[in-house]
Amino acid sequence: MESLTVELGARSYPILIGDGLIRDIGRHVAPILKRPRTMIVTDSHVADHYLIPLGTSLGMEGISFSSFVLDPGEGTKSWAGLARLTEWLIGEGIERGDHVIALGGGVIGDLVGFACSIVKRGCNFIQVPTTLLAQVDSSVGGKTAINVPAGKNLVGAFHQPAMVVIDPTTLETLPRRELGAGYAEVVKYGLIDDAGFFAWCEANGAALLAGDSAARHKAIAHSVSAKARIVAADERETQDIRALLNLGHSFGHALEAETGYSDRLLHGEAVAAGMVLAHQFSAANGLCPSEDAARVRDHLASVDLPHSLASAGVNTDGAALAAHMAHDKKVRGGKLPLILTRGIGQSFVTDEYGLDAVAAFLDN
Ligand code: NAD
Ligand code: GLY
Numbered sequence: 001m002e003s004l005t006v007e008l009g010a011r012s013y014p015i016l017i018g019d020g021l022i023r024d025i026g027r028h029v030a031p032i033l034k035r036p037r038t039m040i041v042t043d044s045h046v047a048d049h050y051l052i053p054l055g056t057s058l059g060m061e062g063i064s065f066s067s068f069v070l071d072p073g074e075g076t077k078s079w080a081g082l083a084r085l086t087e088w089l090i091g092e093g094i095e096r097g098d099h100v101i102a103l104g105g106g107v108i109g110d111l112v113g114f115a116c117s118i119v120k121r122g123c124n125f126i127q128v129p130t131t132l133l134a135q136v137d138s139s140v141g142g143k144t145a146i147n148v149p150a151g152k153n154l155v156g157a158f159h160q161p162a163m164v165v166i167d168p169t170t171l172e173t174l175p176r177r178e179l180g181a182g183y184a185e186v187v188k189y190g191l192i193d194d195a196g197f198f199a200w201c202e203a204n205g206a207a208l209l210a211g212d213s214a215a216r217h218k219a220i221a222h223s224v225s226a227k228a229r230i231v232a233a234d235e236r237e238t239q240d241i242r243a244l245l246n247l248g249h250s251f252g253h254a255l256e257a258e259t260g261y262s263d264r265l266l267h268g269e270a271v272a273a274g275m276v277l278a279h280q281f282s283a284a285n286g287l288c289p290s291e292d293a294a295r296v297r298d299h300l301a302s303v304d305l306p307h308s309l310a311s312a313g314v315n316t317d318g319a320a321l322a323a324h325m326a327h328d329k330k331v332r333g334g335k336l337p338l339i340l341t342r343g344i345g346q347s348f349v350t351d352e353y354g355l356d357a358v359a360a361f362l363d364n
Pocket of ligand 1: 043046072073142143152173178267
């Protein structure tokens with residue numbers, strides 16, 4: 001088992017990574033619980049595979065639990081989902097010192113985290129992420145949210161978990177398409193500031209996606225340690241450090257909005273195409289070598305991820321796509337900060353480029 005820490009002073013917390021950890025979780029969780037009782041929240045896909053092993057492990061440590069199984073999918077991260085969950089937690093007699101276990105992907109992690117930020121004015125939660133996206137990104141860093149009719153993740157809070165427990169073997173049951181979407185976020189860490197890791201992805205990405213457990217473990221540990229470092233440096237995204245995690249997201253957000261935030265394009269798939277567009281836009285503006293943009297496109301194409309507007313299934317004009325970007329929640333004083341790059345591993349934040357320039361680029 002590997003262990004690292006998100007260094008946030010009094011709110012620091014451990015991330016444990018190890019094959020089979022779900023079956024041994026009770027031993028790791030018991031020391032932090034204030035009483036031998038917890039509540040597990042999950043979705044029905046994940047419950048089918050992991051609720052019993054996790055519950056059995058808690059039971060072996062004398063920890064009693066109740067469980068709440070929600071519908072899978074983005075629709076659960078909603079006002080209705082939040083109301084059901086908070087009322088259930090209160091009905092279960094949750095106390096402020098209690099820890100709720102979020103067992104699932106980013107939907108469950110974001111919803112449970114937000115619920116725990118407000119129930120009893122704040123209780124604790126433990127992330128047990130079961131998708132690659134959640135294992136390398138959403139379970140760490142304390143961004144929690146629900147979607148509202150005006151947009152995704154518009155209502156939420158920063159609320160750090162007390163512990164993150166990652167069992168990479170859970171990826172064995174994850175559909176291949178979801179694995180690919182999570183892999184885009186792995187590649188992102190190389191593109192942000194780690195050219196060596198991008199080269200590792202080029203060499204090992206296909207094996208990882210085919211189920212190679214050593215490659216999977218290395219990718220998760222490397223990604224999560226990059227995320228822990230970034231969050232420790234800029235927890236609330238006020239210094240243009242954490243914002244780098246949004247590489248590819250502004251372009252990707254336009255593609256997701258255009259495809260109706262639906263199964264036509266998963267979030268990670270949109271990020272994949274968005275990262276290629278961010279590199280190509282940088283190259284078109286003389287910031288980044290065009291060979292680097294081509295390398296990014298070729299790698300993502302080689303693992304069957306969207307790498308262009310066409311492969312993302314979008315053929316809308318640039319002005320319409322840029323208009324979606326104007327509604328991005330990152331807009332500051334009317335300007336949208338873009339994450340651009342000087343080359344692989346050299347990304348930076350800038351608001352020098354207007355959406356008209358982005359629209360013209362997308363039309364070419
Ligand atoms: P998800 O939680 O919807 O999971 C994807 C699908 O896989 C679901 O059907 C789920 O039931 C199923 N699943 C999960 N684990 C499984 C497993 N091990 N075996 C079989 N099926 C499994 O999607 P996601 O991609 O994990 O998360 C997406 C969400 O994460 C979005 O709402 C996004 O906004 C959010 N997000 C948050 C952050 C953050 O920092 N908080 C970062 C990125 C994304
Ligand atoms: N996933 C972006 C962030 O955590 O900041």
